[in-house]
Amino acid sequence: MQRFYLPFLLLMILVFQGVALDFLPESLIADKWIIVPHWILIFLILISVFYDLESTYYSILYAILFGLMLDIVYTNVIGVYMFTYGIVTYAIHGIRKVLHTNYFVALLLGIVGVTAADIGIYIVYWFIGIHAMSWNLYLIDRLVPTIISNVIFLILLYPIVKPKLLKWSQGKFDRKQ
Amino acid sequence: MLFFRKKRLFIILIGFILLVGLIGFSLRDRDELTTAEQFLKDTVGWIQGIAHVPVEFTTTIFSNIDEIKNVYKENQVLKERLGKYKLLVHENQELKIDNEELQSILDKTESIKDFVPIQASVVSRSHEQWFKLITINKGKQDGVEANMAVITGEGMIGKVQTASQFTSTVLLLNGFDRSNRISVSIDVADQDKDPSGFIVGYDEESDSLLLELTEYDSKVNKDDLVVSSGLGGLFISGLEIGKIKEVNPDQYGLTQVAYVEPSADLYAMNHVIVVDRVMPTPDEEKLEEEE
Numbered sequence: 242m243q244r245f246y247l248p249f250l251l252l253m254i255l256v257f258q259g260v261a262l263d264f265l266p267e268s269l270i271a272d273k274w275i276i277v278p279h280w281i282l283i284f285l286i287l288i289s290v291f292y293d294l295e296s297t298y299y300s301i302l303y304a305i306l307f308g309l310m311l312d313i314v315y316t317n318v319i320g321v322y323m324f325t326y327g328i329v330t331y332a333i334h335g336i337r338k339v340l341h342t343n344y345f346v347a348l349l350l351g352i353v354g355v356t357a358a359d360i361g362i363y364i365v366y367w368f369i370g371i372h373a374m375s376w377n378l379y380l381i382d383r384l385v386p387t388i389i390s391n392v393i394f395l396i397l398l399y400p401i402v403k404p405k406l407l408k409w410s411q412g413k414f415d416r417k418q
Numbered sequence: 419m420l421f422f423r424k425k426r427l428f429i430i431l432i433g434f435i436l437l438v439g440l441i442g443f444s445l446r447d448r449d450e451l452t453t454a455e456q457f458l459k460d461t462v463g464w465i466q467g468i469a470h471v472p473v474e475f476t477t478t479i480f481s482n483i484d485e486i487k488n489v490y491k492e493n494q495v496l497k498e499r500l501g502k503y504k505l506l507v508h509e510n511q512e513l514k515i516d517n518e519e520l521q522s523i524l525d526k527t528e529s530i531k532d533f534v535p536i537q538a539s540v541v542s543r544s545h546e547q548w549f550k551l552i553t554i555n556k557g558k559q560d561g562v563e564a565n566m567a568v569i570t571g572e573g574m575i576g577k578v579q580t581a582s583q584f585t586s587t588v589l590l591l592n593g594f595d596r597s598n599r600i601s602v603s604i605d606v607a608d609q610d611k612d613p614s615g616f617i618v619g620y621d622e623e624s625d626s627l628l629l630e631l632t633e634y635d636s637k638v639n640k641d642d643l644v645v646s647s648g649l650g651g652l653f654i655s656g657l658e659i660g661k662i663k664e665v666n667p668d669q670y671g672l673t674q675v676a677y678v679e680p681s682a683d684l685y686a687m688n689h690v691i692v693v694d695r696v697m698p699t700p701d702e703e704k705l706e707e708e709e
Contacts (some may be wrong), residue, residue: 252465253469254466255462256462256465256466256469256542257469258545259462259466259541259542259543259544259545259553260466260469260470260473260541260542260543261545262543262545262547263473263474263477263543264473264477275547275548276547277545277546278545280686286691295526301680310458310462311545312440313455313458313459314458314459314462314553315544315545315546315551316544316546316549316551316577317439317445317549318441318444318445318446319443319444320436320437320439320441320444321437321441321442323435323437324434324436324437327433328430328433331429353538359588365437365441366548369441369445371548371549372548388674399626
């Protein structure tokens with residue numbers, strides 16, 4: 242039963258990402274700011290930090306699977322989210338080995354991950370001509386608000402999810418520490 | 419250690435090839451989605467339909483409270499207007515009957531204005547705002563097809579981009595480009611013949627649609643109403659699109675370009691109507707001939 246918790250939670254986050262913008266006041270979106278929720282990525286980073294062992298790659302598997310689902314459900318172009326989320330989670334999984342797992346590391350990895358993923362998405366979409374936004378405009382209008390909003394989400398999610406993830410991880414891999 | 423580095427490089431390269439392949443696959447000009455995509459969109463759409471109810475309730479509660487404050491005043495004004503409407507309704511009925519009689523004399527039963535409305539609710543909006551997409555909860559099973567116009571009470575908001583079995587994806591007006599033009603006519607008050615043109619895109623800076631007028635010398639004023647003409651073959655005629663904000667000659671001086679402010683609010687809508695045109699569209703005609 243426990244093995245279904247993570248995919249189920251991720252699916253719920255995927256669904257709620259579609260109505261995320263309704264929660265924000267309209268003046269904020271209609272104006273010039275573009276706020277993109279990367280909630281799935283935030284959750285994947287937490288999985289990678291607290292659930293995965295060094296030798297298991299569940300976070301990357303879920304990154305590819307749910308990245309693909311994001312692509313199909315919310316965009317026209319398949320593969321962009323799958324690729325960027327996959328690579329970013331892979332990198333985070335690698336960095337995690339050198340750092341201790343605590344609150345600040347999770348926060349730092351969250352900021353780094355969201356920044357890297359959003360820049361990656363910007364580059365790929367720019368390359369295939371989805372948008373024609375200049376780098377400076379992108380930096381101010383999209384990247385900064387996106388990072389801030391996602392870090393807020395991470396701070397809210399962290400205390401709820403961390404103990405659960407550690408427990409499930411222990412149950413699954415039978416960690417003796 | 420070297421082995422691992424090679425493996426890592428290998429994985430990243432394979433990922434890159436996969437990315438290019440998938441992008442190439444999805445960027446083709448396609449109207450139909452694969453079965454797997456349809457299935458996924460329908461499943462997620464179904465869950466979104468359930469999740470959307472409490473979300474809509476909580477997000478609209480504040481605006482509802484705001485509205486309650488003004489209800490009394492509005493009610494007074496509306497009651498006053500209601501009296502005037504009765505006369506209008508009567509006049510309208512007379513004209514309608516007249517029109518029907520005259521058309522039956524002409525033996526003309528189909529009109530470019532006729533449509534079947536399909537009511538739908540918006541269940542989600544793409545979180546990636548570079549794609550101006552929303553998902554609605556009606557699909558092929560309810561008669562929705564690609565390229566149908568989508569409207570709200572205030573005016574046109576977009577067109578159906580792809581339809582799955584139970585949900586469909588709608589491209590909003592502010593995501594339109596040259597590959598999905600709308601042919602429109604401008605309702606100028608003091609002229610008999612309405613000037614025509616095409617909506618060719620959306621200007622992000624001024625938040626308005628770009629309208630290319632067909633004739634250089636047509637006179638168009640500020641605040642004139644822009645409606646679809648139905649001559650593009652996809653939409654019905656008479657759908658309100660917006661109001662003219664400003665008219666300029668285009669960059670080569672060959673035509674005029676007008677900026678049109680959309681009538682409908684493209685950011686806040688919960689209920690929409692899909693317009694199923696009764697007159698066959700050119701694609702359907704071709705198919706029938708082939709059969």
